[in-house]
Amino acid sequence: MSANTATTILIGGEWREALSRSTFPVTNPATAAVIGWASDGGADDTAAAIAAADGAFDAWAGTTAHQRSGILAQANLIMRGRQKELAALMTSEQGKPLKASLNEVGYAADFLAWFAEEAKRIGGVTIPSARADQRFITMRQPVGVVAAITPWNYPISMLTRKLAPALAAGCTSVLKPAALTPLCAVATLEVLVEAGVPAGVLNMVTTSRAAAVGDTLVESPVVRKLTFTGSTAVGKKLAAKATESLKRVSVELGGHAPFIVFPDADPVRAAKGAALVKFLNTGQACISPNRIYVHRSHYDTFVTTLTERVKALKVGAGETPGVSIGPLIDERAVTKMESQVLDALEKGARVTVGGERVEVEGLEGKTFFAPTVLADVTPEMQIYYEETFGPIAAVMPYDDEEEVIAKANDSEYGLAAYVYTNDLSTAIRVTEKLRYGMVGVNDINPTSASAPFGGVKASGLGREGGYEGIDEYLDTKLVGIAV
Ligand code: ADP
Numbered sequence: 001m002s003a004n005t006a007t008t009i010l011i012g013g014e015w016r017e018a019l020s021r022s023t024f025p026v027t028n029p030a031t032a033a034v035i036g037w038a039s040d041g042g043a044d045d046t047a048a049a050i051a052a053a054d055g056a057f058d059a060w061a062g063t064t065a066h067q068r069s070g071i072l073a074q075a076n077l078i079m080r081g082r083q084k085e086l087a088a089l090m091t092s093e094q095g096k097p098l099k100a101s102l103n104e105v106g107y108a109a110d111f112l113a114w115f116a117e118e119a120k121r122i123g124g125v126t127i128p129s130a131r132a133d134q135r136f137i138t139m140r141q142p143v144g145v146v147a148a149i150t151p152w153n154y155p156i157s158m159l160t161r162k163l164a165p166a167l168a169a170g171c172t173s174v175l176k177p178a179a180l181t182p183l184c185a186v187a188t189l190e191v192l193v194e195a196g197v198p199a200g201v202l203n204m205v206t207t208s209r210a211a212a213v214g215d216t217l218v219e220s221p222v223v224r225k226l227t228f229t230g231s232t233a234v235g236k237k238l239a240a241k242a243t244e245s246l247k248r249v250s251v252e253l254g255g256h257a258p259f260i261v262f263p264d265a266d267p268v269r270a271a272k273g274a275a276l277v278k279f280l281n282t283g284q285a286c287i288s289p290n291r292i293y294v295h296r297s298h299y300d301t302f303v304t305t306l307t308e309r310v311k312a313l314k315v316g317a318g319e320t321p322g323v324s325i326g327p328l329i330d331e332r333a334v335t336k337m338e339s340q341v342l343d344a345l346e347k348g349a350r351v352t353v354g355g356e357r358v359e360v361e362g363l364e365g366k367t368f369f370a371p372t373v374l375a376d377v378t379p380e381m382q383i384y385y386e387e388t389f390g391p392i393a394a395v396m397p398y399d400d401e402e403e404v405i406a407k408a409n410d411s412e413y414g415l416a417a418y419v420y421t422n423d424l425s426t427a428i429r430v431t432e433k434l435r436y437g438m439v440g441v442n443d444i445n446p447t448s449a450s451a452p453f454g455g456v457k458a459s460g461l462g463r464e465g466g467y468e469g470i471d472e473y474l475d476t477k478l479v480g481i482a483v
Helices: 043-061 065-081 083-094 098-121 157-169 182-194 210-219 232-244 267-278 296-311 331-346 401-409 424-433 468-473
Strands: 009-011 014-016 023-027 034-039 134-142 145-149 172-176 202-204 223-229 248-252 257-261 289-295 323-325 350-353 372-375 392-398 416-420 438-441 474-482
Touching: 009 043, 009 182, 034 182, 043 134, 043 145, 043 172, 043 202, 043 210, 065 083, 065 098, 065 157, 065 182, 083 098, 083 182, 098 157, 098 468, 145 157, 145 210, 157 172, 157 182, 157 223, 157 468, 172 210, 182 202, 210 223, 210 232, 223 232, 223 468, 232 248, 257 267, 257 401, 267 289, 267 296, 267 392, 267 416, 289 296, 289 401, 296 350, 296 372, 296 392, 331 350, 331 372, 331 392, 392 401, 401 424, 416 424, 424 438, 468 474
Parallel strands: 145 172, 145 223, 172 202, 223 248, 257 289, 257 416, 289 392, 372 392, 416 438
Antiparallel strands: 009 014, 009 202, 023 034, 134 474, 350 372
16 A cells, blocks of 8 residues: 555545645554555645535535434444454454454444434424413524544544434534544445435544644634544643634543442452453553452452453454454553553552563564553552553452542542442442442443443533433524414
8 A cells, every 4th residue: 555545534525635645654553564544634634624514514404304314324234234344444453352343343333323213303392481472492403513533442433423413413524533543434434425425524634633633623613513532631622722612512531430349249240340341442441440449358359350360361463363452552551551550569559460561472563561450559559540541450448338439539530430239229329429420330331322421520521322412413493483
């Protein structure tokens, strides 16, 4: 593949090079091989994409909900038909094990299917007036041009989670995918275009210069809505800029999930759950447990079981059968793991398994980190407050409920939390007190296209998926009618 021929920018229905004609390489994190090139878009390409989205808006907003629903339903079928091919691309570009990639493509298609249905349920209400000669009705209308900025860790589902409700609502969009995973973004947009999304309704600018493209998007008065998934630092900055022109904003940011095991829970089952959810996507998920609090009566059993499970996890390339721990996305991520482990060890934690970078025979990628259990973690340690985004399970004992709830809430973040208990009262009492947007009770995956995903505090604003997901893309118009 030549570096000169990347046409990964989609504007007005046409796949184009960057106006500057510059490109950037895309690498496989497991093999370090260059697997393709992407167009390196800039502010000029972004302005053209915004103009295309603006130009397409009236016609798209004027389609019927049933027409938009039909296109999304068709996209769902095409995506499912391409599940294997898309999963293989995802594994080579992002590194996650093939099985996880297959699951993610299914999850991505779920958003297409869900919002194909929700498109048909955009309805208003009638409101009684105090005046006998007046009637009120509400209409729900698309907000306008949407800017969508997406991360590399879920490189297809994070796109459909935003683009599907935007399409369903009648909005047009400009997408800026992460520089590490532009090829998955191209493949996703190809599905939507093939399903019948008209020219200009979906546009995309791939870039290695996130700020140039991002700033053009958030500063444009034409763009009426920002939807962002990524780090809290970048999300806060973009949200602040977006509100200067009073855009609608939804941001899904970092997390620091507590995972609490109560005295009445089965510590073995809880440890098995922790081993599954913590190491999902090699820990590179915003709902990944960061602090595992285990009641002292179960602590040793839990740590022993978790350690045994983690010892059995195989590290390698995502294509290799049996591998559940792929490479981390880049060198910076590995350095963060090393620094969190070193700091914790210096302050008295124990590594019961893993703890260091590993090399995998036959692979050139240098970003493999052994799945790790850190026991006896305390609040003095870096890992206690800092998001890990990698394969380290930080475990610590606690003694009573009030103490553990206070500790769990002592975080700037508020995305997911996990509670293990067999007592219904404990489950409800604790869930109510946790300042988090999602709580898994004896459940490691409280997510679905049909359920609202999102957090509180520094974890973000707004909800994606579920009944609420489409609200982010709709304005309410009140109509008062004198009769
Ligand atoms: P992560 O830690 O997941 O890489 P980032 O917040 O850095 O989180 O990235 C999430 C998305 O935000 C990506 O598409 C990235 O390119 C984009 N991004 C990063 N910095 C900026 C910026 N200054 N302006 C706009 N977008 C940005």
